[in-house]
Amino acid sequence: MIPYGRQEITQTDIDAVVAVLQSDFLTQGPQVPLFEDAVAAYCGARYAVAVNSATSALHIACMALGLGHGDTLWTTPITFVASANCALYCGAQVDFVDIDPITYNLCPVALERKLLLAEQQGRLPKVVVPVHLCGQPCDMEAIFALSQRFGFSIIEDASHAIGGKYKGEPIGSGRYSDVTVFSFHPVKIITSAEGGMALTNNAQLAQRMDLLRSHGVTRNPDLMTQESDGPWYYQQVDLGYNYRMTELQGALGLSQLNRLDQYVSTRHELAHRYDELLADLPLTTPWQHPDGYSGLHLYVIRLHLDAFKRSHRQIFESLRGHGIGVNLHYIPVHTQPYYKHLGFKEGQFPEAERYYAEAISLPMYATLTALQQDVVVNVLRDLA
Structure with missing residues (x-):
């Protein structure tokens, strides 16, 4: 995995x-x-x-x-x-x-x-x-x-x-x-x-x-x-x-x-490689604001689901089924049962809910290899 x-x-x-x-x-x-x-x-x-x-x-x-x-x-x-x-x-x-x-x-x-x-x-x-x-x-x-x-x-x-x-x-x-x-x-x-x-x-x-x-x-x-x-x-x-x-x-x-700067630099290199490899797929890669330099803890893509032949869940489960431990960050807090009991409802924060319906966090860590990235991208390509 x-x-x-x-x-x-x-x-x-x-x-x-x-x-x-x-x-x-x-x-x-x-x-x-x-x-x-x-x-x-x-x-x-x-x-x-x-x-x-x-x-x-x-x-x-x-x-x-x-x-x-x-x-x-x-x-x-x-x-x-x-x-x-x-x-x-x-x-x-x-x-x-x-x-x-x-x-x-x-x-x-x-x-x-x-x-x-x-x-x-x-x-x-x-x-x-x-x-x-x-x-x-x-x-x-x-x-x-x-x-x-x-x-x-x-x-x-x-x-x-x-x-x-x-x-x-x-x-x-x-x-x-x-x-x-x-x-x-x-x-x-x-x-x-x-x-x-x-x-x-x-x-x-x-x-x-x-x-x-x-x-x-x-x-x-x-x-x-x-x-x-x-x-x-x-x-x-x-x-x-x-x-x-x-x-x-x-x-x-x-x-x-002592290795923090090295880790963040490596994450940027990995993100740049993801950006290039995913450029022709029906998804949105992370946008970096020019005022910021991200720590790049996560690399989140948003799927253009109308262009895929599968649902958000099917794509997520297919990636997991191929040994890729993708995740979803995050479920909107206001939709959690505890917060619904406090009076929050679905539909109150539509941009957050749209994000949740399309987002997947791809593997991102300093020791991730190019070969592992290729596996991730190839599975996504097969699903597109």
């Missing part, structure tokens, strides 16, 4: 993890802070807070921004459910903004229209979560301008996008957002096995996310509300969670970070 994504674990990675196993610290040691510092420096951000998943990073980012009961978070329907669920964890409500039909990201034009209506109704969002789908950055300059006009905070869900750039700056720099979130899940561009990170340029947000990832417990006298009882003393000053990243994960992530 050719998977849609796959991690690469080198001997250097293994050595880094073994060194931690042989050290004094399996958690709360030096590796996680080193990983945080390295990612922050790479992206040009002031602070980084490592956690056990990007979902946890989204949650503590929402909490740090004060999202809670009576508030609303807006995001795109074409994302993993975590981009919306993080609001529900905080007791807030969720709504969606339809996608741009070319980039598949949250559409800033649709966002402005919805904001104008929400302003009239007194229902503006507190937080907007643009998702850099497949690694391609959203139009963050436009979204940021709207945030200044309408007064909402921005969390960039960059789970797909580490190593990418927007207007020449690394995604994660924080120029157009309050917090940026990365994922280090095994199928992402680099991995820490499981793990995530929240980046910010705001010292108060960083301090609060640091507190929330570890039970709301602190040993910092400056954060305590009463006098210390002694050198053993700690205080719980908030309700936090056990979202810490382990030293094993930190060491693996730090090792992988």
